Amino acid sequence: MSLYPSDFDDPSPAYTPTPLWVPNAHGSRRLPTLPRHFAARSIDSTSSTSSSDVQKVIHAYSLIAGSAELQFIITIEPALEFPGHHLFFLTLKTGAAERPLCQPVALKLQVEPRELTFSVFVFPPKTSLPQGCLWSLRVWLRSNEIDHRLFSDDRLWIGKDPDFYSIEDAxxxxxxxxxxxxxxxxxxxxxxxxxxxxxxxxxxxxxxxxxxxxxxxxxxxxxxxxxxxxxxxxxxxxxx
Incomplete structure (x- = not known):
């Protein structure tokens, strides 16, 4: 059976028609205190947060791209209506801003989410204006010596103090x-x-x-x- 983010209760607001929580015709849904992408707090290492109805595992990875310090936060939480399945969310935090990246991914896990490891890396796909601001992002999940590509984005624009005035006729x-x-x-x-x-x-x-x-x-x-x-x-x- 294929599962999609829309199959799950209270999908991430960034991927619904509006960013507001809306009950459906089949009954009420839990109102999240934050959009489901965002961790309750920023962290520097793997940890978990929990509430009365949702337990999250958070993995954070840091790197430098274009002289900018980036932190990629992978949040894993159970899909409450689908036992054994988990939702993976990806956000990017840099400076004072944090935003969601890519679509959430649903996976069936038979391993402990805290024991998962990830390979997170970026590389320049081609030249860009301004230079050094366009990146390709890849996030791979590793479990039991097997790697699975989890997230991919070939248009990640980010840089520290880009030289916008180098763009002719801008x-x-x-x-x-x-x-x-x-x-x-x-x-x-x-x-x-x-x-x-x-x-x-x-x-x-x-x-x-x-x-x-x-x-x-x-x-x-x-x-x-x-x-x-x-x-x-x-x-x-x-x-x-």
Whole structure:
């Protein structure tokens, strides 16, 4: 039988149509205190956290890519309605921000989750602008001398103090307005003045849903919405 994240109770909010917990027609579901991606706290080594109904095992791996210090956090928790199965979640923490990566993975385990080991590595797939900011990510799980590829992402953009001004003919937006729930940046594209509007709303403690819209002379649209991120600082202190 194949299992998918949608088969499980209370799927991760980052992979549902909205980031909010919604009961289904088959009965109530537990409301998580944090989106299921995020660990209750950041750690430097393998440990576990537990509550009255969910026990998690957390593995954290650190590396440096593009001079940026990255911490990849793998969270394992049981799939309550499917005995023997576990859900694997991956998040990336760097600086004050933590965000989910890849889709969650469901696996049937006959080994103790605390005894699992992982190989976590990145490599540059090709040149990028700015240079040294595009990475391919691989996460492999190892158990009983057998390796299984768990997560893969070929478009991980991250770097420390990238040289954006090295990009020829780039147009940069400037912050023009800041409010408690949004920031407005202005730039010129095709000789047209454009407003880029970043909005955020709090989902739970330190976890926010972020969206980006543009407006040009009264006409605009949403570029993306419901980007889930955990911040250890106020959203106003984070700049694009």
């Amino acid at each position: 147009s940069f937006a400037r912050l023009r307005e800041s409010r408690p729930d949004m920031q407005v940046y202005k730039t010129v594209l095709g000789r047209t003045l454009i407003d880029l509007i970043v909005r955020w709303r709090r989902i739970s403690n330190k976890v926010y849903s972020v969206s980006l819209d543009y407006d040009a002379s009264g006409v605009g649209r949403t570029l993306f919405t419901d980007f889930i991120v955990r911040l250890d600082c106020p959203p106003q202190d984070v700049g694009p």
